[in-house]
Amino acid sequence: MGKRISGVLKKTYIDKRAVVAKSARIGEGTKVWAFAQVGDNAKIGKNCVIGNGAYIDRNVIVGNNVKIHNKALLYNGLIVEDNCFIGPGACFANDKRPCFNKTRNLKGVSWRLKKGSSVGANATILPDVTIGENSIVGAGSVVTKDIPSNVTACGNPARILRRENAKKSAKPQKLPKL
Ligand SMILES: CC(C)(COP(=O)(O)OP(=O)(O)OC[C@H]1O[C@@H](n2cnc3c(N)ncnc32)[C@H](O)[C@@H]1OP(=O)(O)O)[C@@H](O)C(=O)NCCC(=O)NCCS
Numbered sequence: 001m002g003k004r005i006s007g008v009l010k011k012t013y014i015d016k017r018a019v020v021a022k023s024a025r026i027g028e029g030t031k032v033w034a035f036a037q038v039g040d041n042a043k044i045g046k047n048c049v050i051g052n053g054a055y056i057d058r059n060v061i062v063g064n065n066v067k068i069h070n071k072a073l074l075y076n077g078l079i080v081e082d083n084c085f086i087g088p089g090a091c092f093a094n095d096k097r098p099c100f101n102k103t104r105n106l107k108g109v110s111w112r113l114k115k116g117s118s119v120g121a122n123a124t125i126l127p128d129v130t131i132g133e134n135s136i137v138g139a140g141s142v143v144t145k146d147i148p149s150n151v152t153a154c155g156n157p158a159r160i161l162r163r164e165n166a167k168k169s170a171k172p173q174k175l176p177k178l
Helices: none
Strands: 004-005 007-011 078-080 111-113 151-154 159-161
Touching: none
Parallel strands: 078 111
Antiparallel strands: 004 007, 151 159
16 A cells, blocks of 8 residues: 555556556556556656556656546647546547648647546547646547647537636646545
């Protein structure tokens, strides 16, 4: 058992079937489940969960208390701030105009999930998009443009469904005891 600090267990777990690059950094209390892959120089914060088969590309930066569900695909250029949620099968698409016979130039592609934002299951986030603080992207959405803070957005292309009460949603998240 790990050491209990403010109700949260301080123990890191990496399943032996996960593939984690030597240069990747995994924070205290983070769990990396089977078949997940974490690439070179990726930085994962504290108390995160990296689900079964999730793919975290090289250089991806993930804050603290982030939940990344099974088979989510996170590519180079993504920054995920604290307290975010990424649903199963969500994909950050990194090539806007893919073509089999062109060398892909993926330099400068970037995304940012701001604090407390959530991306639903199987959502696709196109390159160079920011999801604002505490916003939710619905399941199966295709996000083509920045999403502002404190909104629920969904659909293909994703559109704002409603604006949330910023004060209410900015409440600090109480972490469950592990
Ligand atoms: C987007 C979401 C947060 C909206 O939930 P909500 O605020 O309760 O919205 P409602 O269910 O009342 O739906 C409102 C409208 O949006 C539509 N809608 C809801 N979710 C949608 C989605 N993901 N994509 C497209 N349209 C959606 C509904 O059909 C409804 O349309 P209508 O007004 O024409 O009938 C929710 O549906 C969702 O997709 N959550 C993510 C779930 C998920 O992936 N969880 C991860 C599990 S591990």
